[in-house]
Amino acid sequence: MSTTTTKKSTTCNGEIEEELKNALSFKQFDVVSDDSDHHYLHSHNNNNNNKKDGRDCIIAPSSQAHKKIVQEWRILEKNLPDSILVRVYENRVDLLRAVIVGAAGTPYHDGLYFFDFSFPPDYPTRPPHVYYRSHGLRLNPNMYANGRVCLSLLNTWTGKKSEKWNPNESTVLQILVSIQALVLNEKPYFNEPGHSMLGRAIWEKKSQAYNEDVFLLSCKTMLFWLRRPPRNFEVFVGNHFRDRADSILRACIAYMDGFVRVGYYENNNDNDGSSSSSSVEVSDRFKASMEKLYSELLIAFQRCGASVGNFVERLKVEKRTTPSRAPQVAVKKKKKKQPGIAKKVIWKLKKVLGVGKGKGHFRQELMSMALPAKPTWATTHSCETQGELNALSFKRFDVVSDDSDHCFRNTGPDCIIKTASKAHKKITKEWRILEKHLPDSIFVRVYENRMDLLRAVIVGAAGTPYHNGLYFFDFYFPPNYPTRPPHVYYHSRGLKLNPNLYTDGRVCLSLLNTWPGKRFEVWNPNESTALQILVSIQALVLNEKPYFNEPSHGIFGRAIWENRSKAYNEDVFLLSCKTMLLLLRRPPKNFEVFVRNHFRDRADSILRACIAYMDGSVRVGYHGNDNENDGSSSSSSVEVTEKFKASMEKLYSELLVAFQKSGASVGNFVERLKVEKKTTPSRFQVVVKKKNNKPGISKKVFSKLKKVLTFLGFGKGKADVRSNGIEGGLN
Incomplete structure (x- = not known):
């Protein structure tokens, strides 16, 4: 037993001594041989004459690059700070690896941040390529998840002449110290140029x-x-x-x-x-x-x-x-098998129309879907409170990072607008204006990584067929902004609900120079702003009578076109309701909470408007959310087309289901729907198309031929025609 104990203690002491020896002998700068996991190992800097394994040094010993790199090695060996360690490779002079220890007083403290360097053959004419080993994590605006390092000294970011790479003066040590001091700093959020300009x-x-x-x-x-x-x-x-x-x-x-x-x-x-x-x-x-x-x-x-x-x-x-x-183990629940798309369509059709499985069974099933189990007071109260908090916390103007679904995302690369440019200053000024002066019905999101992009949503105004709807617009500021106006794209989802808003997303407006106008109506680089564009769309485009936005409609006198304007408003409201459904199913990025809360809060007003328009008690677009006027008046004073009623009835049921899913309180509307199904079942019956008894093209041809022959005196009378065998063709 004693011998075994002695052996174990001897082994343990040997391991400790070996570790201490390795720790003490670990130099700040050293030359090593194993470059097998270096990022640039198989990168030959576009030189195809080298071997495939990249083992041979691609920089000739007698070249200027080789002499400069050896000089860099000497500088690093003598002047490296305690928090930076470097390894170079004996077989690959063009490669280098460095690690920076995060400094105290920064969120990077005690961390290790590794960088791989590759020196080009014409070094130092060009700076080295630098790759950050990120593991797919982006923990700094200047260090991307793909390994890219954004720094003026590397010529990967714009900067003053004194900040860029200078072949005669700049060194690798300067790069490493710049990354440590300027990039991995106390407040890295302000590394992004747009963030530091607004105060x-x-x-x-x-x-x-x-x-x-x-x-x-x-x-x-x-x-x-x-x-x-x-x-x-x-x-x-x-x-x-x-x-x-x-x-x-x-x-x-x-x-x-x-x-x-x-x-x-x-x-x-x-x-x-x-x-x-x-x-x-x-x-x-x-x-x-x-x-x-x-x-x-x-x-x-x-x-x-x-x-x-x-x-x-x-x-x-x-x-x-x-x-x-204490962190609990997350146990995944077994997912229930989801029905296929065919079953979903059939079930939704049954749910809306009230057919199949017998009326009694279906009504009971609809009740169980429409009226969920009563939650406890605590659950309801907490959900409502959380929703209110989310709604309150949603700012009218904010800066976000996710631009993945923006229409103009692929228009230009990152940082397309230079920091010191006129466009950059103007856009920053626009941000200040929007933050201070946005009206209650317009919300804007700008992007921290793409100053040239913007997204806005306009809430449809009361007294218009767009009331309570949400209309999203994507902006793109060109590099020569404000000389040219921004490009604007409307998220139409394939629906044209205004003469100025096309299904392909085009917005027709004088202020955007997409429609001719007077001198004071077109874009003015010195005065026009993004806020002016948004207010113009809200006031001039999404107005009370959009039918008259088309120039030719207002020329012949409004009395002639008034009925058409009313019919157009009906179509607009139907399309607006469809847009609501599409937005609830798939809201735009960074607006998910806003869309849900908006329709949850306004569901009552929208559904009351639908009923009022179907019953003809209010003209489409003029409904006001008043308790005294709930749109259920029996005296119909406004004429509404049958086509609108039929379409509105279907959309009403779909909206009811969608609003209920978003957490809106629509119990009274569900009860109303049940009563209407009992009293007026015809309103929800399936429309069966009558058999078309019109003659086909062959019968029409033979009928015409018969008339011509009769007129010419051939085969007068049925008997003669039948004897000539024409009757078979006619029938």
Whole structure:
């Protein structure tokens, strides 16, 4: 037993000594041989004369590039700061790998950020190519998920002459220090040019929220590196996180408890981040994500040999006292088999028309669908409160990141508008105007990564056939803006509900120079704005009588065209209702909450309007949401076409179902629908087409031939015709 114990202790001591030796011997700059996982290993800089495996050095030893790179090596070896480590390759002089340790006082603190360099054959005429090993995570506006690094010194971003690559002065060390100081900084949210121009007071909260996301992604990156460290840095990664595990875990606790603002934690023994007095506001989403990552980091640090016993004990205590904080295993429920599209169509048809399975059974089934089980007061109250909070938190103007469904997304590459350009300044000015002066019925979203894009929604005004509808427009600002007006696309979904709004998305307006107009009506680069365009669309296009937007309709006197205008308004309202259904099924990105809350709040008004228009108590477009006038008057004073009534009845049922799914209170309308089915069943019957008894083309030809022959005196009388065998053809 004693011999075995001695052997084990000797082995253990040997391992510790080996680790200490490796840790102490890990240099800041070193030359290595294994380049097998380098990003640019198989990139020959478009030189096809090299071998396929890329093992041969593509830069000749006697070239200027080779001499410059060797000079770079000397500079790096002597002048590297403590927080940057570099490895170069003996077989590939054109490759380099560097790691930057995140600085204290930033959301990147204690993290490791790896960069792969490739020197082109004409180096230093051109700067090196730099690839950030992101693991698919974007934790900085300048560092993309695809590995691209956006920096003036690399000529991947616009900048002043002094900021760009200078073949005579710029170095790799300068690039690394710039990334550490300028990119991985205290408030990376303001790296995006548009964010710093509108005043920091507006964007400070967004910057704090961005820092939360950055720290979460940084923690995920730590886990990735612990699982699979880069070649030639395995020892460094293990030792780094083993030494800094205590600091990282204390920071996680401090941020979760709201004791320190994310990114500002400093490792002091007196301040362990466990104070009960929370002075910093932290989002619930961050807390939930951080709790999960905290447990994962704890396990990963423990495996790499870090001393985390006190944190394990703390986690056990928290599991007993606050079990909800411990990450639970998500058990996936078995999905029910969804019906096919044919079954869905048939069922929806039955539901709307009230046919099949017997009336009694169907009515009972409709009642069970239309009137769900009564929820408890607590559930209802919490849902309503959450909906109100979402509605209140939806700003009229905001900056978002997801532009994936924007019509003009592929019009130009990122950063198409230069920071110092006239267009950039004008668009920034437009943002300020929109933020301050937008009316209550217009909402706008702009994009942090694409200043040249904008999306707006206009709420249809009362007293028009567009009332309570939502109409979305995508804007694109050209590079020479404001010399030319922005391009505007209307999300029509294939429906033309205005003479100025086409099904292909084109908007016909003098202010956009898409329609001729007087001098003061067309685009003026010095005065016209995006707000002016939106207000013009709302007031001049989506108006009370859109039929007269067509120039020829107003020439012959309104008395002649008034009936046509009324019929056009009927069609417009029907198309507006169809647009509502399409928006509820698939709302545009960044407006999902707004669309749902809008129709949930206005469902009562829309359904009352539908009833009033069907009954003919109010002219289409003139319904007002008043309790005294619910549109159910028996005295019909307005003439409505049968076609409109039939279409409206069908849409009414579809809207009722859609609004109920969005959480609207439509119980009284469901009851009304049941009563109408009992009293006026014909209103919901299937329209059966009568058999067409009109003669076909062959009968018409033979009939005409018969008349011609009779007129010429051939085969007069039925007997003669029958004897000539023509009667068979006629019948």
